[in-house]
Amino acid sequence: MVGAMVSASTGALNSLLGKLATLMGKEYGKLKGVSKEVESLADEFSSMKALLERLADVDELDPQAREWRNQVNDMSYDIEDCIDEFIHHLGNNDAAAAGFMKKTARVLKKLRARHQIASKIQEIKFRVKEVSERRLRYRLDEYTAHSCYVPVDPRVVAIYNEAAALVGIDVPTDELVHLLMGEEKELKVASIVGFGGLGKTTLASQVYHKLEGKFQCWAFVSVSQKPDIAKLLNKILLEIGGGTCHTGDLDDLLKTIALHLQDKRYFIVLDDLWDASAWKVIKCALPANDCGSRVLTTTRVYSTASACSSYNQHYVYNMRPLVRSVVAFTRVLLPSFQELKYVRVLLLEFKAAQMHKMDITSVCGLFLLRYLKIVTDCDLELPNQFWGLRYLDTVVLENPMRLFVPSGVVHLSRLLHLIVPCGMVFQDGIGSLKSLRTLQAFDFSRSSLESFRSLRDLTNLRDLRLDYERFDMDDETMDAFHSLLESLSHCSSLKSIVISSLVPHFDWLSTLSGFPRNIRRLHLWGLWFPRIPNWVSQLHDLYSLELVVIEVAPKDDSIDILAGLPSLAHLRLEIKHDREEMIVISGTGVAFPALKHLALVCPKPALAFESGAMPRLHNVDLWLTVSGWGDIIKWLGPIGIKHLPSGLQKIFLCCRGKDADEATLSALRSVFNTHHPGIDLIMR
Incomplete structure (x- = not known):
């Protein structure tokens, strides 16, 4: 990158x-x-x-x-x-x-x-x-620049360029979206850098239109070589919905924008920055809040890009000419790549070809290929020569009916990211891919036991997903699973772990050592913990947690364990056993300080809020596995629905297998509209 x-x-x-x-x-x-x-x-x-x-x-x-x-x-x-x-x-x-x-x-x-x-x-x-x-x-x-006329700024045209007309734009767009997004709550600033005419503005525009709906405020402004900073800031203020500042005073403008954005998730694109001095002024208006805000700049100057970007070069995107990227859409026949042998990035999409097994042997001639993505709804078989693509660092295979991968894939020593659908069979030797950072998804219900054990050798992993799609597990596999999870607790590079298993009960879950303390995402689907584990309290960087517990005991402090996580923004908690006492969320402001999305799956309503509870909460999902709609109406009064924060945007309610009649729906809407008028209420 x-x-x-x-x-x-x-x-x-x-x-x-x-x-x-x-x-x-x-x-x-x-x-x-x-x-x-x-x-x-x-x-x-x-x-x-x-x-x-x-x-x-x-x-x-x-x-x-x-x-x-x-x-x-x-x-x-x-x-x-x-x-x-x-x-x-x-x-x-x-x-x-x-x-x-x-x-x-x-x-x-x-x-x-x-x-x-x-x-x-x-x-x-x-x-x-x-x-x-x-x-x-x-x-x-x-050479010295000269001009006898004022040309139309090409950036104006680029902003409105149709993405469909730009061959290869999908790859850099996806790369930038991946670079910008993620689960980090802190402000992230990224920069696109490249000489004039490469398409920086067009790329930034495509990313902007793809992401703007995910933010509360957004703006796209062009800076230029000699910007009028006051005019520029006024345009930002107008686009983010803050009106205009009539004084024209620079200090007033900076304060007004910063105040408007202080508690909002915003996305700002600053196109065509020429030097760091303009950025030093503009960034004073962009609060470094913890709402997941993002800023994207474009520039021709690498030092400017580095000065703007979070962690310097780690968020600098070098704009590449698109001619080294190829996107091909086909129903049956793969085009010849003889004339494109120097291609580095290749996207292939086969649709409506369920009766065919695609022959992609010609891809193996692209000996400089770095990135390969194949999307198909038919059978996909990678040829034996595939291992010869020695420079390949990313492989993404999506949606094949059946997937056949040669054992030689383990010889791709430069491979960094391997993203395949669940069901792929891994042979022995995957532990030799020492550079691997992303592995999704490793299906250890189908792959060899030796390959499963060798995952502990992948010490550079940052993103790991494990799947088990059988309803029983032999002792050897269970021991290997336990051993792997214990070894992962010492893997400091891991930032994301997702585990999905159809076998929920493991005797050793209650004694598990835990996971790396700097983990950002931990989704443990199908693993039933007796209670919320104590080691969760050590995960201070945890942003997203999805967990299943058998019970939350009346007098334990398990909810306090979750409430004390300073970075937790997304929580999905499934409680299997019913409980009579309410889970009370404290209103001290210390409990769940960063939580924005709460999803609770339980037999009956068991949640109560004190005033000031979950101050940043935006969305609530409640799935009830036993109760009916009548229980929900009775429950809404004493739980403190009025104490939910004013920033609440959506509530989703679901009683499984029970449809609500119109009278019930009307009563529920009335309760919510009393305290949260205009809220998006969804009931199923």
Whole structure:
């Protein structure tokens, strides 16, 4: 995502210079003339890189300068592809592999290898010569921006661009949405960085329209090189619904916006920032609240992107030309990828083809592929050659009727994210994928016991989902399950764990050590804990918890355990046994300080609120497994429905298997409208 090797203003030149250095290295450099030729190319590319970085600071290039810049960037990608292909065919899939240097030396001694590299260098030299001559002819080293007219700002057009017309826009959009969203409650700021004309504004616009409905306030504003800050802030204030500030005083504007956004979940896009000074002023109006707010900026300058972004480069998105991404929609036949062998990102979607097993063998020819996503409603079989995609770091397979994966997938040593549907059978060896960060979903009711045990070796995992889809479990699998969960308690990298099991009872659940203290999401579906475990109180970073307990005893402090979690925003609690006494939520303001969504599944209504309880609560879902609608009406009076916070937006009520008549529905609406008029009330 950050990818320092692909620069914002210089395309692939950074990466290319690194690979040229490899060609000048110990073994490649022994070839006669290679080191000298490559060194000359490296010097020329370094000079081009410096000029491109200078041109990146110019707001509006004339057509000649813009054309030269685009040609250099296109050339850098093409030459990088050329070098990648050459190194790939020499067997350079892993520089650290045993015997690699000896193997490479043997290959390079062959006349054919010598001829290949000499031929590649001559091809590169010819292209570089053309571009360099054009640079001298245009006198670009003396370039200064000039313009005799005021053009229409292309960002205005880009904001309204149709996403369907932009090939490959889906991949960066999804990547940015994933980068921005998540369950973090603190303010997150991300930046898109890239030279002019790459489509930063269009991408930001697509992300904005995809996410705006998930926030209470949102705004999209263009900053430009010399912004009128007061005018800009007034536009933000207007778009977030705060009216206008007539004084025009900068301090008043900053305070007015900050006050309006203080307790709201907001999303602001600041397009075309040129330097950090403008950001330092604007950010004074953006409160760092704990409501899950997000800010997205676009800029041509990497230092500006880094200054804006949360945790510096971790939230900097380097804009890539979309030509290396391909999206294909087909019913039966997969298109040939012979002419697209340098593609890094591939999305395939097969629909309405249930009678066919798709042949995707041609995908294995895309030897530089990094990201592969396949969505299909038919049978999907990955070919045996699949393991040869050595640079692959992300595989997403969605909705196949049946899925067949070769055992060689465990040889994808660079794989970071593996997202597959439940039901996939994992063979032995998955523990060798040491770089794996995301594994969804590992079905240990179908996969081998040895592969299940080897999950403990994946020490870099951040996101893990386990599924068990049988109603019984043998002793060996149960012991392996217990052992894995105990080992996960020491895996500090884990941020999300989801476990779904059709076997609910395990004798060792009450003695489980717990989970990593910095876990953010913990969903334990189908595991019945006797009571709320004490170790939950240690999970101070926990944002989302879904838990099933057999009972909440009248005099234990289990509800207090949950109430004391400072970061908990989503809670789904299922209580299996009925209880006579109410669960009273304290109104001190200390209990559930961050909770926004409460889902309670229980036999009968068992929840009461004191004044000031759950101050940030937005949504309540109540699923009753025994009670009828009459019990709900009787329960609403004493529970303190009037004490629920004024910010409550939606209440969902469900009595399983019991339909409410119109009189009951009317009575319920009347109760809620008395204390929370206008609330979204859903009853089933």
